Amino acid sequence: MPDPALNGFHHVALICGDYAVSKAFYTEILGMRIIAETWREERRSWKLDLALPDGSQIELFSFPDAPPRPTRPEARGLRHLAFRVRDIEDTIAALAAHGVPCEPVRTDEITGQRFTFFADPDGLPLELYEDAG
Structure with a gap:
């Protein structure tokens, strides 16, 4: 096939x-x-x-x-939606200027890339994933 x-x-x-x-x-x-x-x-x-x-x-x-979504983020279905960003700190600052809080930045232990989570108005978990390429 x-x-x-x-x-x-x-x-x-x-x-x-x-x-x-x-x-x-x-x-x-x-x-x-x-x-x-x-x-x-x-x-x-x-x-x-x-x-x-x-x-x-x-x-x-x-x-x-x-x-509403039953639980966050471990319910069946979409866990989160990740957006690729060039500079995670700049993006976090832009979101903060609009009153959108982000979790502390973490480093993916497998890829070494930096990421963080925030939420949309309905609580949908969204991720910022820094693209080093």
């Missing part, structure tokens, strides 16, 4: 609790670019397509009465 020839991620889909708050967080604080914003009347739901400079995307959905 041939390899599936996966080339990377196209997008990650997230469901938020407060659309306006999450939209502002991902666009104004994290600086993601809006590709498209669609109101889906039949679902009473917004779908916001966001892009990072490398072309990867996040689909941000709002659904009425979506249940």
Whole structure:
């Protein structure tokens, strides 16, 4: 059987609790670019397509009465979403300027890369992973 020839991620889909708050967080604080914003009347739901400079995307959905995440971060499913950054200290400072706290920086014992965690408005664990390349 041939390899599936996966080339990377196209997008990650997230469901938020407060659309306006999450939209502002991902666009104004994290600086993601809006590709498209669609109101889906039949679902009473917004779908916001966001892009990072490398072309990867996040689909941000709002659904009425979506249940909260059961635990953090060890529940089944998505554990966290990691963003590649050039300078972790600069990125932490930019987040702090918006009132977004980060955990202390740690070093990955396997790769030697520095990383930290923070959370989006719904408590979704997000990671900053310093790309030394």
